[in-house]
Amino acid sequence: MKTRIALILAVAGLVIFAGYAALFIAPDEKTMHAIQRIFYFHVPSAISAFIAFFVVFIANTAYLVTRQSKWDWLGVAGAEVGVACCTVVLITGPIWARPVWGIWWTWDARLTSTFILWLLYVSYLILRGLLEDPQRRATLSAIFGIFAFLDVPLVYLSNRLWRTQHPQPVILGGENSGLAPGMGKVLLICWIAIVCVMIVLLIDRYCLERLRHEYEELRFEVESRAAAAESVKGAR
Amino acid sequence: MTTARAAAILLSKELRLEFRTRELLTTTIVFALIVIVLFSFAFNPTAEESRRYGPGLLWIAFLFAGSLMVNPSFAREQSNSTLDALRMAPISSFAILLGKMLANFIFLALSECILVPAFSVFYNVSLSGIVSRLILVLLLGTLGLVVTGTVFSAISAHARMRELLLPLLLLPILAPLLIAAVEATASLLTEQPALDRTWVSFLAGFDIVFLTASWLLCDYLIEE
Numbered sequence: 001m002k003t004r005i006a007l008i009l010a011v012a013g014l015v016i017f018a019g020y021a022a023l024f025i026a027p028d029e030k031t032m033h034a035i036q037r038i039f040y041f042h043v044p045s046a047i048s049a050f051i052a053f054f055v056v057f058i059a060n061t062a063y064l065v066t067r068q069s070k071w072d073w074l075g076v077a078g079a080e081v082g083v084a085c086c087t088v089v090l091i092t093g094p095i096w097a098r099p100v101w102g103i104w105w106t107w108d109a110r111l112t113s114t115f116i117l118w119l120l121y122v123s124y125l126i127l128r129g130l131l132e133d134p135q136r137r138a139t140l141s142a143i144f145g146i147f148a149f150l151d152v153p154l155v156y157l158s159n160r161l162w163r164t165q166h167p168q169p170v171i172l173g174g175e176n177s178g179l180a181p182g183m184g185k186v187l188l189i190c191w192i193a194i195v196c197v198m199i200v201l202l203i204d205r206y207c208l209e210r211l212r213h214e215y216e217e218l219r220f221e222v223e224s225r226a227a228a229a230e231s232v233k234g235a236r
Numbered sequence: 237m238t239t240a241r242a243a244a245i246l247l248s249k250e251l252r253l254e255f256r257t258r259e260l261l262t263t264t265i266v267f268a269l270i271v272i273v274l275f276s277f278a279f280n281p282t283a284e285e286s287r288r289y290g291p292g293l294l295w296i297a298f299l300f301a302g303s304l305m306v307n308p309s310f311a312r313e314q315s316n317s318t319l320d321a322l323r324m325a326p327i328s329s330f331a332i333l334l335g336k337m338l339a340n341f342i343f344l345a346l347s348e349c350i351l352v353p354a355f356s357v358f359y360n361v362s363l364s365g366i367v368s369r370l371i372l373v374l375l376l377g378t379l380g381l382v383v384t385g386t387v388f389s390a391i392s393a394h395a396r397m398r399e400l401l402l403p404l405l406l407l408p409i410l411a412p413l414l415i416a417a418v419e420a421t422a423s424l425l426t427e428q429p430a431l432d433r434t435w436v437s438f439l440a441g442f443d444i445v446f447l448t449a450s451w452l453l454c455d456y457l458i459e460e
Contacts, residue, residue: 064456119408127405130395140391143453144405147384150449151409154442158412161434162419 011196018186018193026186038096040186044194045088046114052082052198053121053149060145063138069213072138075145076128077205079121081198086118109159116155120148134216239334242327246335247342250309254343260305264347268301272355286359291421294355295414299381302344303403306385309336310393319458329458330451333386337450340382348374366424369431373424376439377417383446384409390457413442 022040029036055078063071093111094104105111124145131137254260275293279285286293313319322332352374356363363370388405392398420435450457 064453116408116411123405123408127391127395127401130397130401132396133394136394139456139459140394143457144388144391146453147387147409147446147449150445151412154412154445158415158438161438162415 008200011193011200014189014193014196018190021186021189025182027182029183035096035099038092040190041194042089042092042096043187044191045085045092047191048194048198049082049085049089049117051195052078052085052202053117053152055202056082056121056124056145057149060142060149063142064146069134069138070210072142073206073209073213075138075142076125076209077202079124079145080205081201083118083121083125084201085194085198086114086121089114090118109156109162112159113152113156117152120151124148134213237327239328239331242325242331243334243338246322246332247338250335250339251342254339260308260343261346264301264305264343265350267304268297268347268351269354271297271300272351272358276358281359286361287422287425290355290359290361290425291418293359294352294421295377295417297351298344298348298377299407299410299414300403301347302378302381302385303406304399305343305347306340306382306389306406307392307399307402308389309340309386310390311398314393323458328454330454332458333390333450333454336389337382337386340386341378344378344382345375348378361425366429369429370421370424372431373417373420373436373439376436376443377413377420380413380439380442380446381410383443383450387446387450387453387457413439416442 018040022037026037026040028034056075059071059075059078062068063075093114097106098104124141127144128137128141131140272293275281275289275297279289279293310319313322323329352363352370355361385402385406388402388409392402392405395401416435416438420432420439423430423432423435
């Protein structure tokens with residue numbers, strides 16, 4: 001418990017420092033000015049979402065191989081945290097785009113792919129909600145999760161081939177790309193901070209799922225014992 | 237019994253079941269025709285416009301109709317627990333899945349045989365000279381649709397609200413297939429029709445990826 005509080009406090013401190021760095025330390029962008037600072041929040045959230053979805057894929061595969069419930073808990077934890085990060089990306093993106101591009105949304109490859117990614121993992125969570133039996137839920141949602149993960153590169157590739165004109169990757173996109181050195185350092189801090197938040201949430205959600213599982217087992221135990229006692233009483 | 241032989245037997249069972257009532261084919265075709273008619277209200281259905289919107293319209297109609305059509309393939313086995321009987325049979329689980337995929341493929345392909353000429357008539361799009369290339373695109377697109385659709389119908393068969401859930405699972409996964417199929421079809425409906433190799437190979441790649449995944453995961457899928 002104590003370590004957990006210490007961990008959460010440390011991450012909170014890191015987030016506050018990252019927020020300060022993004023708002024006050026990072027150099028001003030030449031053309032976009034203040035609105036560009038949302039970048040320090042937008043990009044790390046996107047990276048965290050991808051990490052979380054990758055965790056889901058690993059967990060799904062591991063569940064099918066080992067059949068241990070813990071991998072199922074990790075899968076649902078990763079999907080929920082990933083959807084949360086992805087939602088942040090999809091909200092901060094248009095806020096940035098509106099003043100810079102003049103439109104809230106454009107059907108560009110990255111935007112469309114992120115949106116479909118979000119839809120895929122929301123479907124994953126809905127599917128889990130609609131499957132009753134825990135073991136069946138774990139197996140079938142793991143299969144869907146693997147299919148969804150295999151689809152992600154195809155979604156990106158098809159969108160890239162289809163609409164190639166729009167914003168090329170800014171940071172690693174070849175010539176004339178790259179960040180000012182001050183920006184790079186702040187981005188790194190924000191990146192670490194947001195990934196830490198994601199990991200803390202992931203662990204928390206995992207523990208919650210484990211508790212839920214234990215509760216279900218205990219309830220089943222109590223109910224079956226009560227039923228047994230009832231039948232003994234009836235026999236007498 | 238080999239997988240191919242078992243799948244063929246299961247396929248003949250599915251076909252016999254369907255051709256007794258023809259329920260699935262009738263509803264699928266009529267549903268897709270409704271989509272095609274409704275689209276004529278949404279867009280100006282002149283020849284020039286339908287060259288632009290036609291391929292998208294056609295594939296949206298197939299996707300919607302297909303996502304409804306694959307639903308019964310596993311749900312139907314639930315009412316009398318016939319899936320348990322299939323599971324107990326000494327055949328590989330891929331044979332069960334393959335039989336159903338082939339059946340769905342045949343049903344959707346038959347529906348397309350009626351829908352594509354109907355589309356060509358209603359939207360004044362000439363298909364002469366591109367039939368064989370169009371068939372190639374249709375076959376690859378339909379294959380990808382039924383492979384994922386059949387797997388997901390096995391998943392959604394166990395869930396509550398399965399009729400609603402299946403399109404929800406299936407349609408986002410099919411987004412790349414839709415783009416590739418629409419682009420490949422569009423390149424055939426232009427003034428100088430040409431088969432777009434990039435998109436055709438993309439469709440083939442999509443089919444291979446998901447067919448392989450279904451083959452690898454079918455044991456887990458069928459046992460549940």
